[in-house]
Amino acid sequence: MRKGVYLPPVQEDGIAARHRAETLRQIRAVDVRLDVDHWFSHTSAAVLHGCWTWRLTDVVHLTQLRPPNLEQSRDRMLRRHWTDLPVRDRTEVSGVPVTTLERTVVDCARILRPAQGLVVADSALRGGADPALIDEILRECAGRRGVVRAREVLGLSDVRAESPGESILRWIVHDEGLPAPRPGLDVDTERGTFWVDLAWPEWKVAVEFDGAVKYSGGAYGDPSARVVAEKARQDALEEAGWIVIRVVWRDLDDAAGTAGRIRRALWSRARP
Incomplete structure (x- = not known):
């Protein structure tokens, strides 16, 4: 299993820094109480990897290998995705299970508003995400919800971006x-x-x-x-x-x- 790559810290204003700190606290709290195999994913994975983010909600996202039961689906602040997550797309950051940087980029581009998705994608490229692997994962998602939007967003991603505002x-x-x-x-x-x-x-x-x-x-x-x-x-x-x-x-x-x-x-x- 490939270890996650934590990006260099980004200079953030007070609001963004507080949101990141609170999100990390929530992720840790969820991680210790779960008894099923899981990987934090989507925007939660973006925060764990140290990606830039912009105006995210407080919902924690995770991916598991089987559908959640009714009781598991009731927590509105925890969004459980289920899929056959390839081993290739699994890693960890500071001991926390998380989707890889490349998988995270595609997942975020599929569910976020385009500007938000581009912010994550640009910073992930700066952090060393493999563009070829991103393209491969995107091809594998053909026909799924949000893929058309993701193609447009990821087609614009650029390693030369220097801040979320530029993205x-x-x-x-x-x-x-x-x-x-x-x-x-x-x-x-x-x-x-x-x-x-x-x-x-x-x-x-x-x-x-x-x-x-x-x-x-x-x-x-x-x-x-x-x-x-x-x-x-x-x-x-x-x-x-x-x-x-x-x-x-x-x-x-x-x-x-x-x-x-x-x-x-x-x-x-x-x-x-």
């Missing part, structure tokens, strides 16, 4: 019918080379996602210095002829408005 933003761009951006691009300017989150280099349009944690200090350095550096970076990109659109968390709740800002910038550069 959500890429889904918005896709869902709103905009041209596909390039995730992560080094842009040369007279002040140096700067990395942009999403780019349409043929039109010199970039989108930057600004999570509040970027200016929270700690590993990110002095917040005031960070603001000054970001301003200098923005100036350098604009002097090099780039349109830079900045997006924050609240903008992700207005998909149409955010897409409209990007569309107008692209249109301004596409016109003769």
